[in-house]
Amino acid sequence: xxxxxxxxxxxxxxxxxxxxxxxxxxxxxxxxxxxxxxxxxxxxxxxxxxxxxxxxxxxxxxxxxxxxxxxxxxxxxxxxxxxxxxxxxxxxxxxxxxxxxxxxxxxxxxxxxxxxxxxxxxxxxxxxxxxxxxxxxxxxxxxxxxxxxxxxxxxxxxxxxxxxxxxxxxxxxxxxxxxxxxxxxxxxxxxxxxxxxxxxxxxxxxxxxxxxxxxxxxxxxxxxxxxxxxxxxxxxxxxxxxxxxxxxxxxxxxxxxxxxxxxxxxxxxxxxxxxxxxxxxxxxxxxxxxxxxxxxxxxxxxxxxxxxxxxxxxxxxxxxxxxxxxxxxxxxxxx
Amino acid sequence: xxxxxxxxxxxxxxxxxxxxxxxxxxxxxxxxxxxxxxxxxxxxxxxxxxxxxxxxxxxxxxxxxxxxxxxxxxxxxxxxxxxxxxxxxxxxxxxxxxxxxxxxxxxxxxxxxxxxxxxxxxxxxxxxxxxxxxxxxxxxxxxxxxxxxxxxxxxxxxxxxxxxxxxxxxxxxxxxxxxxxxxxxxxxxxxxxxxxxxxxxxxxxxxxxxxxxxxxxxxxxxxxxxxxxxxxxxxxxxxxxxxxxxxxxx
Numbered sequence: 001x002x003x004x005x006x007x008x009x010x011x012x013x014x015x016x017x018x019x020x021x022x023x024x025x026x027x028x029x030x031x032x033x034x035x036x037x038x039x040x041x042x043x044x045x046x047x048x049x050x051x052x053x054x055x056x057x058x059x060x061x062x063x064x065x066x067x068x069x070x071x072x073x074x075x076x077x078x079x080x081x082x083x084x085x086x087x088x089x090x091x092x093x094x095x096x097x098x099x100x101x102x103x104x105x106x107x108x109x110x111x112x113x114x115x116x117x118x119x120x121x122x123x124x125x126x127x128x129x130x131x132x133x134x135x136x137x138x139x140x141x142x143x144x145x146x147x148x149x150x151x152x153x154x155x156x157x158x159x160x161x162x163x164x165x166x167x168x169x170x171x172x173x174x175x176x177x178x179x180x181x182x183x184x185x186x187x188x189x190x191x192x193x194x195x196x197x198x199x200x201x202x203x204x205x206x207x208x209x210x211x212x213x214x215x216x217x218x219x220x221x222x223x224x225x226x227x228x229x230x231x232x233x234x235x236x237x238x239x240x241x242x243x244x245x246x247x248x249x250x251x252x253x254x255x256x257x258x259x260x261x262x263x264x265x266x267x268x269x270x271x272x273x274x275x276x277x278x279x280x281x282x283x284x285x286x287x288x289x290x291x292x293x294x295x296x297x298x299x300x301x302x303x304x305x306x307x308x309x310x311x312x313x314x315x316x317x318x319x320x321x322x323x324x325x326x327x328x329x330x331x332x333x334x335x
Numbered sequence: 336x337x338x339x340x341x342x343x344x345x346x347x348x349x350x351x352x353x354x355x356x357x358x359x360x361x362x363x364x365x366x367x368x369x370x371x372x373x374x375x376x377x378x379x380x381x382x383x384x385x386x387x388x389x390x391x392x393x394x395x396x397x398x399x400x401x402x403x404x405x406x407x408x409x410x411x412x413x414x415x416x417x418x419x420x421x422x423x424x425x426x427x428x429x430x431x432x433x434x435x436x437x438x439x440x441x442x443x444x445x446x447x448x449x450x451x452x453x454x455x456x457x458x459x460x461x462x463x464x465x466x467x468x469x470x471x472x473x474x475x476x477x478x479x480x481x482x483x484x485x486x487x488x489x490x491x492x493x494x495x496x497x498x499x500x501x502x503x504x505x506x507x508x509x510x511x512x513x514x515x516x517x518x519x520x521x522x523x524x525x526x527x528x529x530x531x532x533x534x535x536x537x538x539x540x541x542x543x544x545x546x547x548x549x550x551x552x553x554x555x556x557x558x559x560x561x562x563x564x565x566x567x568x569x570x571x572x573x574x575x576x577x578x579x580x581x582x583x584x585x
Contacts, residue, residue: 015460195448203426212388
């Protein structure tokens, strides 16, 4: 093959440029830094956003890239939260090692439950993921001696980050901590989806029946991504526990899983950025609407969801993608 | 001698319904072997048994003398057994190049690599581009698969199978749904495949079968009726009888 014609080939050129950071992406990551200065009184909310965005990112990995639907992703979030919480409540208050332990524990649960999840098709998967999360919820509810049950897990003592930065009342440390972890894990996820592994996952989502005919061990790949997704969710849960110094039983609730799915659909799945943008839109709307109308705010949230899904069928990212295509621009981060 | 592909007393029952009835088939290495038979003769079922999509009720499947009967689909592909599908099974949202790179990655064992970008594995991309070049698909390599004409999509089916570097290639009605004008071109591409690839072909278009195949097996009601050279099959009264009742397909 003549190398010259290969380099000139438009398909090859596009493939080679696919993983390059676009200016729009760099600009995007300046937003949270700007938000820190513009909304100094809302750091707690911003921290919650970063954590939820990470949680949503973990769902995007398994749903948006591998096509595994889940209604019980809170299982991994909650397990991560309780792991980090119990560590900190029992004298292991070092946050970063706490994150790593939480990630590992959630990953193990992900690995084990993937064996169940992969057995069925979509509807079975919804039920299995839902079932696992429900069981964990009731376990945490019942084991009050360990988890505090409905009262929540008390008495966490999280030590200063890197031995330097105390978790202050305003939430500065918590904000930067959550944001940096989000960015690092986003960066890793971004590398992953642009790798051959990521391409294979897309292949599985687009045509699972074809993949074995290419020689692909489909279940092994799905187990891998499900485990990684679980670890990510565990980190998100651990961040939540460490930054609030408290674990409420609702970290494992069905509501959390369902809301997460909603956020991802709202933002648009399969682009990583959709998970973050969905989180920003959803939580901002939630914040503003519940301020305006404390009793019936969910009505307006519902209306907003319908509007976005009807106007931009594949979420905010889908809408942006079409807008970018309409302007004849480089697709950039909307890919 | 060791055949490229063999079945021994292969049986597949769905409940009480026998779809594959005691089929013993020998495909010689390098052969252009066609599998014909009226609708419902069990041709696709046989392909599914060969590739491991279905497990046989009894009997065995061998490749180069090695038993594959209980291997999963993807493991058989690793042994060099690839197939195309009667109805396209492609990756609609991927570009043509991405699709073939994906297939090459799977063969080269790159798909477990999750750190470096796809583009960093240049060997796989070169190989995919070369394959697309031989199938005259390089010009449309940047298109999304779903945007291509059906005839081109059939070629991608073949490209995906060839990316596995098979020693035996099973083509399930490669020209199905392709207009006659394009099917000639398609078969030229198939005929140009290297001789060391053994090809088993299912096809309804008898013109194409008789021009392409050096051996023909006739399958009727799940059982092997006869086997021979195109000349022998054309003059076989049993075959004529089967096909007279099914004249529409001849």
